[in-house]
């Protein structure tokens with residue numbers, strides 16, 4: 001039997017509707033809306049399109065949204081001063097600096113400069129610490145792992161006591177999702193294993209997984225025979241494997257694939273996320289939710 005497809009596109013559309021309604025309610029009550037600034041340095045084409053999508057989504061939700069484009073040669077000191085000005089701006093509840101930054105700017109210094117209570121990406125060490133503590137300490141879970149957990153929850157995949165195997169140990173996906181799934185909390189309480197390039201016998205670990213989260217950035221890394229029948233497979237990988245011309249617009253578009261062979265895996269798994277249309281749309285959605293929560297922290301409801 002073919003797996004149930006967990007559509008990030010559909011789940012994120014539902015969540016965005018929920019957020020939109022909440023923003024309207026809070027605006028009527030307080031006369032204020034959440035504010036999000038996205039800072040884009042330079043002209044990196046992929047970054048430009050990510051930022052455009054974030055701003056478009058914020059606009060649709062009724063947020064006060066600011067797109068602050070800065071030239072490639074902005075100095076580190078100027079960028080840090082700009083961030084400080086948004087830290088002090090009461091209309092802004094979320095500050096997002098689009099990564100990667102030009103080489104002359106230290107990304108760590110930039111992340112550290114953002115007020116942790118406006119760090120809607122959840123990358124500041126204070127927010128990483130809050131995530132590790134869990135429970136009420138968590139302020140801004142990083143967006144991609146938050147989206148993964150939300151998909152698992154909304155698809156009704158049991159997590160308590162489940163074996164979760166996470167492929168990859170990056171600070172933005174692998175490590176945080178592993179921590180989140182191991183917490184003593186709803187939609188968590190799992191037994192978690194992290195595998196990476198030094199792991200011996202990846203296949204044996206993956207085969208044990210009731211929930212397999214793959215975030216390596218390697219197309220077809222996970223073989224169909226590594227998947228436990230009935231498991232939930234969350235494919236985070238986004239790999240450009242070629243190009244195609246859109247029939248509608250005539251534009252050249254990238255062909256994207258995940259880290260899992262979707263067509264074969266869906267015949268074995270119980271649930272699976274597609275690429276594209278899986279984890280990707282959830283990430284922006286969680287950014288919007290974090291910004292809403294940042295705003296809510298500044299008002300009395």
Ligand code: NAP
Nearest residue numbers: 144168169170173196197215216217236237238279280283
């Ligand atoms: P990353 O920083 O490059 O980390 C990749 C991790 O995978 C590393 O821990 C690496 O192990 C591990 N890995 C790589 N090749 C492996 C192999 N052959 N066997 C076992 N482990 C392997 O990547 P990332 O930022 O976490 O992103 C991972 C993927 O998710 C990328 O395709 C990225 O584009 C995608 N992504 C998607 C979203 C979204 O919104 N959909 C968001 C973020 C990332 P070592 O630590 O041992 O090197």
